[in-house]
Amino acid sequence: MVKPSLAVATSPAAAAPGGLAVSLQGVNKSFGMGNTYLPVLKDINLDVRRGELMLLVGPSGCGKTTLLSVMAGILDVDNGVVDVFGARVDKLSQSKKTRFRQANIGFIFQQFNLIPTLTATENVAVPLIIAGQPYRAALERARHYLSLVGLGERLEHFPPQLSGGQQQRVAIARALVAEPRLVVCDEPTAALDSSTGQLVMEMFRNVALSAERAIVVVTHDNRIFSYGDRIAEMLDGRIVDIHDNPDRVK
């Protein structure tokens, strides 16, 4: 069901089977204008492989969210290469980037960002509706994904009627419903208690992850470190270490 909907230049690394999902080379990003100028990402080089769940960890303010935004194509870089499944995201126009996100990226936010006046099903259907699918078909598919995350009994509930963990599972269903190849999550467990957070992470592994898909999770929640295949550590705008996760739960 993966549909590469954009014809884009393909880099050799990303095109290779079992190759890279994301490849960042020499990425720099700074904020501010005029005199005040804050470098936030400094010469980032990072590969994310297909089929892996990568954790991006580091102290608050080190640039994790910024880096995730760059990968997801919602923030432009100053310079460097941003290659996502063979697409040079840094070179896409804004409108192409918008369509690229719609076809390829799933989003999960710390505060869930579900629309409170839509039912769980409608919320999950939103990415499909954005993609232009007929309303009814989109709802049908949304129900399927809700049952995948164990919310088959909560289809018509509104977000305020659901617990935090349930809301985040709705958000997971929403992130997956359009079959994106890259799922980006910013602190997905920060608003949840420990055991709910574990449940959500298990869902990432069991429902979300597949051989063709990569998941990047930004977190400083060390209770969930064990769910990552690899861990990239950031400090002050740089990747200081990337290593396989010795404690990974199978």
Place this chain on the structure above:
Amino acid sequence: MWRIGLKMLMGDRAKYLTLVGGVSVVVFLFIQQGSVFCGLIGRTAKPVEAIGAPIWVVDRNLQVVDEFKGLLDTDLLRVRSVEGVKWAVPLFIRQAQVRLPSGKFQAVRLVGIDGATLVGRPPRLLEGRIEDLNAPDAVIVGRAEMERLGSPQIGDTFEINDRRARVVGIADVPRDFLSNPYLYTTFERAVQYVPRERKLMNYILAAPKEGYAAQQVIADIERVTGLAAYDEDGMRWLTMNYYLRNTGIPVNIGISVALVFLVGMAIIGQTFYAFALQNEKYFGALKAMGAGSLTLVGMIMLQSVIIGLIGYGIGVGGGALIGYLGGQGKGKLAFYTPYQLLVISFIATMLICVLSSLLSIQRVLRLEPAVVFRG
């Protein structure tokens, strides 16, 4: 995405009702004030409508129907001599003082019509027969403001200028701006009800012959007689324009309409803006998930148009209801809603809604999708 947009809008009942309610109130006040304005101005021209004639010939300097500018008897003959004039009859409209049985005086609008043709007679009689107007001392009373004359019945009498007047009929006459009762009688008798003057007639009512265009006949009358002539609409507007220019009505009501408009604009804009602010993070999320700017603009526009339409409907309905209730029975509310007012308020409402949503639209357009990751 339209459905999503609508659900975002209507899902939150409280906010939705606030928005619709705000627009409704503004439209309501706008329609209500505007209609009172039109109603008041319209009333100034009611004497013209109540008398009703295709062509009015008047003194060149006449500014308003309530003014007395006398004409000469020869003027009547000259008008009759104009080619294309089918008939021309004298008319007399004056303020007169009625002495009531109680001894009090009441001002009336005394209308003296040509006794032979009865041209200028009241449009509809509620009681009595128009022919009786030629009986001795006969007058017909207009129903509007009749209570000021003690609600007389047929057969009742009172005095005008020491002369007897006897009621022979009640006419359905619209309420006018001066709120004086109408008293119809024949031209000959009317001149006896007022102090003698050199010029007695102040209007000539005329009609064009078949096959002659009214405007052409009017132009000919003016050319031949040196007087001014108007068709009924022209006469109405002469009067209404006088009141528009020379009284405080336009300024007073204009200010309140402008205030309603400005305050309404502010309220609606503010509510929309707050609404958009609250939705900003959802719009941000939609943008991140790949919704194009055009789609988001469309959603917001749709929301504002829906609010505008519903609010307009309720506001106009409420305004009409007030007009209906206020104009019923003995109600004295001056209330007239020309379709232009509906069109203007519709355009204004839509403009308010769309303009204020533009505020939020430009926020959404500028919105960096990356903000969705920031708490």
